[in-house]
Amino acid sequence: MAAPGQNLAVVVHRAGDLRLENRPIPEPGPNEVLLRMHSVGICGSDVHYWQHGRIGSFVVRSPMVLGHEAAGTVLRVGPGVTHLKPGDRVAIEPGVPREMDEFCKSGRYNLSPSIFFCATPPDDGNLCHYYKHNASYCYKLPDNVTFEEGALIEPLSVGIHACRRAGVTLGSKVFVSGSGPIGLVTVLVAKMMGAATVVVTDLSAPRLQKAKEVGADITIQVTKESSQEVASRVEALLGCKPEITVECTGVEACIQAGIYATRSGGTLVLVGLGAELVTVPMVNAAAREVDIRGIFRYCNTWPMAIALLASKRIDVRPLVTHRFPLERALEAFETTRRGEGVKVMLKCDPTDQNP
Structure with a gap:
């Protein structure tokens, strides 16, 4: 002591x-x-x-x-x-x-x-x-x-804020890029908010197994595929392009894959922070009206998170x-x-x- x-x-x-x-x-x-x-x-x-x-x-x-x-x-x-x-x-x-x-x-x-x-x-x-x-x-x-x-509650709040900014709702099909702690809490929150299907990508098989444990419906272990190939795998396994993508790695190739994967008129939320300048297919996003949103930490989330934990809606x-x-x-x-x-x-x- x-x-x-x-x-x-x-x-x-x-x-x-x-x-x-x-x-x-x-x-x-x-x-x-x-x-x-x-x-x-x-x-x-x-x-x-x-x-x-x-x-x-x-x-x-x-x-x-x-x-x-x-x-x-x-x-x-x-x-x-x-x-x-x-x-x-x-x-x-x-x-x-x-x-x-x-x-x-x-x-x-x-x-x-x-x-x-x-x-x-x-x-x-x-x-x-x-x-x-x-x-x-x-x-x-x-x-x-x-x-x-x-x-x-602190990392959980990032997931809550991201899913709010993304507009996750009943029946949403969601792609979560990265299954580290923030990716995992995003899976938890998206499912709690009514997402019908959540697909998660990562390099790590053990982390993808953890994503399955917390509620991910589909997991994809990526290797050296191009960003467009990753997007195609997401669409093939999901059966369509997701309306919502939450990018939790900050890696340039993953941001690119998020844009390519998201359905026209959908939303990409950037959570992971990487290099200050990245190259992304902006014309692809603009022409298909893919909304790109950022988040900075969270706000007004602790009361909600405590209520969810106390009610056992989220574990x-x-x-x-x-x-x-x-x-x-x-x-x-x-x-x-x-x-x-x-x-x-x-x-x-x-x-x-x-x-």
Whole structure:
């Protein structure tokens, strides 16, 4: 257990330099709560900051605590907090607007340029024993929702936001490109929203098997086919072109395949982030009126996600394939970097290592 006044944290200093170190326990200010962290998932972005020291224009310039897929227990509340109390179990929404700008007023606060986001430079994340957060973005968990399910609301929210932007509805035929954690939650959400058939592609046979487990109807293991050949395989197995494609890899060839595969008049949602500039068949998309939409994280999804988990309409528990205590975080990050399993979960409370 951490000694009094110590706060073990996973900190990236620069590309390739990841450390476990103690930091002071923070004090909650107005409208903040101090949390004892319980479960924190490792995201691909955490690994990317460790390996490369940056994601696009977000550059690690000073030591930064990683972690943003998280749930924990309220220890103390700051002035003005009335909806939470010590002992409450909560899931953390990591993006908090710093000001009420035009995007917040329109309900799209995720697009605010002034947003605080856990583990995005210069803001620290919550992969530590103790963490303080804006109380308005901490959501109480029902008794039948575990800490790990609470932590998985963050990636689940990406799937919810993507499927909303795509317009998934009863009877939709959906193509999901990529069966990593985000592809898998997209499958879960699409099926819950009424998709009749979901086809998933990936390079990895084990990940496609996991996609089957969570509800995918058709899986396709791709190898070295061209993007048009992949699109043809999707159409052949589905029996038609899908109305909706959700691209979760960010790989140029996969974006191309998504455009070719999507039915005329359909929608392609770009979730995965890759190179800033990619070559795509834009004239093909334009001539066939394929709408191309992006998403940036999520907004207004935590209450819906909690309701779905509490009602057991969605089961995210199969996504967790590895668990490590916080003290073995470096090993956990290596496991994620090697692409083993699906979701690696770090257990931050030494007194409670349960899900």
